[in-house]
Amino acid sequence: MIIAIDGPAASGKGTLGKRLAEHFGFAHLDTGLLYRAVARVLLDRNVPLEDREAAAEVARTLDVSHLDDSRLRGAAMGEAASMVSAYQPVRDALLAFQRQFGTRAPGAVLDGRDIGTVVCPDAEVKLFITAAPEERARRRHLELQSRGEQAEYEAILADIRRRDERDMNRSTAPLKPAEDALTLDTTHLDADAAFRAALDLVERKRSSTAGR
Ligand SMILES: Nc1ncnc2c1ncn2[C@@H]1O[C@H](COP(=O)(O)OP(=O)(O)OP(=O)(O)O)[C@@H](O)[C@H]1O
Ligand SMILES: Nc1ccn([C@@H]2O[C@H](COP(=O)(O)O)[C@@H](O)[C@H]2O)c(=O)n1
Numbered sequence: 402m403i404i405a406i407d408g409p410a411a412s413g414k415g416t417l418g419k420r421l422a423e424h425f426g427f428a429h430l431d432t433g434l435l436y437r438a439v440a441r442v443l444l445d446r447n448v449p450l451e452d453r454e455a456a457a458e459v460a461r462t463l464d465v466s467h468l469d470d471s472r473l474r475g476a477a478m479g480e481a482a483s484m485v486s487a488y489q490p491v492r493d494a495l496l497a498f499q500r501q502f503g504t505r506a507p508g509a510v511l512d513g514r515d516i517g518t519v520v521c522p523d524a525e526v527k528l529f530i531t532a533a534p535e536e537r538a539r540r541r542h543l544e545l546q547s548r549g550e551q552a553e554y555e556a557i558l559a560d561i562r563r564r565d566e567r568d569m570n571r572s573t574a575p576l577k578p579a580e581d582a583l584t585l586d587t588t589h590l591d592a593d594a595a596f597r598a599a600l601d602l603v604e605r606k607r608s609s610t611a612g613r
Contacts, residue, residue: 402508405516408530411537418512432513440481457490517579529578
């Protein structure tokens with residue numbers, strides 16, 4: 402059983418993915434971390450993010466055992482990840498790992514931008530999580546403040562808009578809901594309410610397809 406979660410930056414995909422995975426006892430993969438890790442290696446080696454060949458080689462040889470590295474967090478790495486994720490060979494190189502993850506028993510939750518459309522097109526449940534950019538920026542601002550990081554609301558909002566724009570308009574695996582995705586707008590839902598709404602969608606979808 403696979404639950405695919407897609408949506409724009411800071412929409413709450415990861416939070417929901419983690420909670421749904423805990424609820425069902427499934428494995429969870431935040432696939433954005435893979436692209437962040439590729440960007441991190443390039444920056445560590447002082448290789449320009451525009452170097453597509455180098456990015457692809459890093460993706461092909463990526464060590465996925467350090468995705469919990471706190472240096473992968475933050476707006477700058479999100480922006481860098483968004484740049485390298487637009488390269489088709491980078492995406493190709495990361496595909497097998499994600500698909501393999503999706504075979505984990507008893508199930509897996511993957512969140513990202515192209516899970517329902519490209520990585521796991523046959524996922525039993527596909528959610529597309531959205532929220533207004535201003536609300537997403539507000540949440541991210543709070544998150545950064547709680548971690549004691551300097552952050553300007555307007556800069557965060559601009560980053561979110563820029564990243565959404567790039568992710569939605571790239572030629573390879575653009576961010577968009579799969580045709581059979583269930584969309585959940587969490588603009589006016591707190592984290593608990595969003596979880597209950599998402600769980601309800603998952604349960605309904607599972608019962609409507611049970612026995613097929
Ligand atoms: N419904 C909600 N109401 C309020 N805050 C929320 C809600 N959902 C998530 N958050 C908070 O918003 C921030 C962004 O959430 P999260 O990291 O889950 O988003 P994301 O879509 O996975 O982000 P990214 O695209 O950067 O990976 C976090 O601080 C999280 O705790
Ligand atoms: N399946 C995915 C996941 C992520 N990306 C790109 O990585 C950037 C960072 O992702 P976060 O979820 O950690 O914010 C994101 O802006 C995308 O460009 C992707 O392309 N596909």
